[in-house]
Amino acid sequence: MDCFRSFIISRNCCWYTFFLSCDSKTVGIVTIIGTVVIVGALAFGMNWYNTSTASGIRGLKDFRSEITNGIEREITITAEDGREIFHYQGKVDVESDHTDNYIKFESEEGKRYLIYYGIQDTITIIEK
Numbered sequence: 001m002d003c004f005r006s007f008i009i010s011r012n013c014c015w016y017t018f019f020l021s022c023d024s025k026t027v028g029i030v031t032i033i034g035t036v037v038i039v040g041a042l043a044f045g046m047n048w049y050n051t052s053t054a055s056g057i058r059g060l061k062d063f064r065s066e067i068t069n070g071i072e073r074e075i076t077i078t079a080e081d082g083r084e085i086f087h088y089q090g091k092v093d094v095e096s097d098h099t100d101n102y103i104k105f106e107s108e109e110g111k112r113y114l115i116y117y118g119i120q121d122t123i124t125i126i127e128k
Helices: 002-009 014-021 024-052 054-067
Strands: 071-078 084-092 095-097 102-106 112-116 122-127
Touching: 024 054, 054 071
Parallel strands: none
Antiparallel strands: 071 084, 071 122, 095 102, 102 112
């Protein structure tokens, strides 16, 4: 009990005083409890971020897409007049570049698609 009093009472460098005044068993127990509390808080915080924030959910979905080589999607490109120019459905990981106006993805068969689109075209990508 003496070591806990010295831990609470000491103001200057309390961790240093605590570790010097306690036996190794008490220091070990406090270290383990502190580590478990910190790891638990980190796990709770990461879980909350990945399930409760929009950027966390997007990041988790991007990570899953990278690991599983894509997500089941339906890609449709329509022209200004409404006619369908391109349609694809399957498991893909889409990459796009808005300055050069293209989308790029590989099909499940390993075929790479690089599609350039015009200013008036509409691209719809729906996750299944």
